[in-house]
Amino acid sequence: MAIPIPSGRGGVRRRTVRTLLAAVTAVLVSAVVALVAPSAAHAGPAFTNPLNSTGPDPYMTWYNGNYYLMTTPWSGPLTMRKAPTIAALKTATPAAVFSAHAAGRDHSIWAPEFHLLNGPNGQRWYIYYSAGNGDIETQRVHVLESAGLDPLGPYTYKGMIFGSNNWWGIDGSVATINGQLYFTWSGVPTVLWRDSDPHIYLVALANPWTVTGARTAISAPTYDWERQGTPMNEGPVAIQRGGRTFITYSASACQGPDYKIGQLEYTGGNVLSAGSWTKKAIPIFQRNDAAGVYGPAHHGFFKSPDGTEDWIVYHANSSAGDGCGSTRTTRIQKITWNADGTPNLGVPVATSTILAPPAGEPAGPAVAMRLQSYNFNTRYVRHANYDARIDANVSPLADSQWRIVPGLANTAGGYVSFESVNFPGYYLRQSNYDFALVRNDGTAQFAADATFRQVAGLADASAVSYQGYSAPTRYLRHYNYLLRLDPVSTATERADATFRLTA
Structure with a gap:
């Protein structure tokens, strides 16, 4: 069962070490981040339907x-x-x-x-x-x-x-x-x-x-x-x-x-x-x-x-x-x-389905999407000192904004990856089922660990959930406000693994 704890308890020893290392390298990262371009495979942002709030006979x-x-x-x-x-x-x-x-x-x-x-x-x-x-x-x-x-x-x-x-x-x-x-x-x-x-x-x-x-x-x-x-x-x-x-x-x-x-x-x-x-x-x-x-x-x-x-x-x-x-x-x-x-023509897709853009679409500005927790709806998925968690009142807001792109390991079948808006080239990646914001090193293992299949929300089909690509029996969820890739079976776990996409 996911028991909420104050945000101050979000760090354990390994995260403290990570935070210290992040502080040491922060200046270097900020110096190079402007030079990191999104992968060429991501020309054109992913999107969801509809294209407008009203639009008959298009x-x-x-x-x-x-x-x-x-x-x-x-x-x-x-x-x-x-x-x-x-x-x-x-x-x-x-x-x-x-x-x-x-x-x-x-x-x-x-x-x-x-x-x-x-x-x-x-x-x-x-x-x-x-x-x-x-x-x-x-x-x-x-x-x-x-x-x-x-x-x-x-x-x-x-x-x-x-x-x-x-x-x-x-x-x-x-x-x-x-x-x-x-x-x-x-x-x-x-x-x-x-x-x-x-x-x-x-x-x-x-x-x-x-x-x-x-x-x-x-x-x-x-x-x-x-x-x-x-x-x-x-x-x-x-x-x-x-x-x-x-x-x-x-x-x-x-x-x-x-x-x-x-x-x-x-x-x-x-x-x-x-x-x-x-x-x-x-x-x-x-x-x-x-x-x-x-x-x-x-x-x-x-x-x-x-x-x-x-x-x-x-x-x-x-x-x-x-x-x-x-x-x-x-x-x-x-x-x-x-x-x-x-x-x-296939079958019409849900408005929650993230779609890769038409082939050959030119690179465009990042489309800022946020992942709102289904059962803690004031909290959003964000990165903080390269760790990944859900928080309320995120500042700066860009820490909770993601460029949702076709999956690094699989661009078809509803697979996506989450690229940071304010740290382009850095993605949500799971390692040993724990999440962090990590720069893409171009390896196949990184691509697999940073790719997820978007499915109908496990707790609410109008929302979304994300199934691991390298660990397909597990889903992205929050636990004690931290992001995990875990098996999901109980009602609470399904709610923890369900999110809503917001602008």
């Missing part, structure tokens, strides 16, 4: 050294966030990129997407978004064109993409297939939205803001999993690899927890023939109750900065009772590809 990309992100604004200006790392994107201030919403397209401003396309004036960015006069029957897709190659604009209004066609539509996106640019969206076969279930449509484009020819419905909500709450197919977006084209889309009602993602594949022939598209009979991304993720859909895809990874950006709720409003937040995670060449 779309993002990496371009020319920065990520760019847009979400539904509901009203007012269309805005875009910009940052060189995912961690920095979480705190980036939205920049207004367009606000000249004329009457009739100044309400219900939804689902902006932006694409770099070849137009009559060369390459330009095009923003596609839905808007109307406040009556859902008036929703149409509108197009903006950038003046140059800056995603932040300025932009000019090009028009309503359907032209003279009186098509209801939302959630527009584009895809180039067999050299032809196409527009895809959620529409209805009749004039009025209320008269039919939304389908996924496809039409050719004469230029990035003008449709040409007839439209084709390539998907309707026919499966039971597409009809939960409300029969719905919406939010189509293309992803292409190895010469194959897939259009993934959102299904069922966004008002409920069963909003999910389905998949279509172009299988050859006339792109505008419904028979050229094959629907997967089961959803490919859906709620994960164990992780507290509900209604994960309305999404996009983007490449990692080095172009080697595919990532999904999507919105989700943290409660099954949340609806189709501002509770939805933007989340991202890496996707993979199945052996048959189809996309594997």
Whole structure:
């Protein structure tokens, strides 16, 4: 049982020796610490979802050294966030990129997407978004064109993409297939939205803001999993690899927890023939109750900065009772590809899951995270004279701030390491199950002793616990306020081994 003792009793003889040695070397350490750079493997800080406090219908990309992100604004200006790392994107201030919403397209401003396309004036960015006069029957897709190659604009209004066609539509996106640019969206076969279930449509484009020819419905909500709450197919977006084209889309009602993602594949022939598209009979991304993720859909895809990874950006709720409003937040995670060449979106991860950044992300400033004790919630994991413990009222605050990076010994599978913010290059390391702040010596043993697998909190699944990498039957916990790596079995031990991540 962990019995609290006054902080003055935290030192035993071996720690006193360590403290004395630390005092002798403190001047030397302070002289060299500014020269110690974080390991190159840690370029780009680790992060957790979500990327914002509210962010429905997200779309993002990496371009020319920065990520760019847009979400539904509901009203007012269309805005875009910009940052060189995912961690920095979480705190980036939205920049207004367009606000000249004329009457009739100044309400219900939804689902902006932006694409770099070849137009009559060369390459330009095009923003596609839905808007109307406040009556859902008036929703149409509108197009903006950038003046140059800056995603932040300025932009000019090009028009309503359907032209003279009186098509209801939302959630527009584009895809180039067999050299032809196409527009895809959620529409209805009749004039009025209320008269039919939304389908996924496809039409050719004469230029990035003008449709040409007839439209084709390539998907309707026919499966039971597409009809939960409300029969719905919406939010189509293309992803292409190895010469194959897939259009993934959102299904069922966004008002409920069963909003999910389905998949279509172009299988050859006339792109505008419904028979050229094959629907997967089961959803490919859906709620994960164990992780507290509900209604994960309305999404996009983007490449990692080095172009080697595919990532999904999507919105989700943290409660099954949340609806189709501002509770939805933007989340991202890496996707993979199945052996048959189809996309594997995996399962949506918990907001407590620490994720390695996209490959090739540039080094960014340290993101200061703190580990709050679950059962002594005024205390935080900190280093003091290179020892590791939990304390309240930590001064300086940086002693309790950590740069949580991909594991030194294993960058996959949820493994992390804890680098000191104010002593870069120094990590929490266990030795004989005792913890200290130690400079990385580059050895495999150091990496193993300084790596831990983040798992759901042993005392509370909404929090986190850390399993040893070099001692996988043991967990990071506090005992008498000192950090240990111990076996955990009792309720008290589980609480001692549980923490909350805070800023």
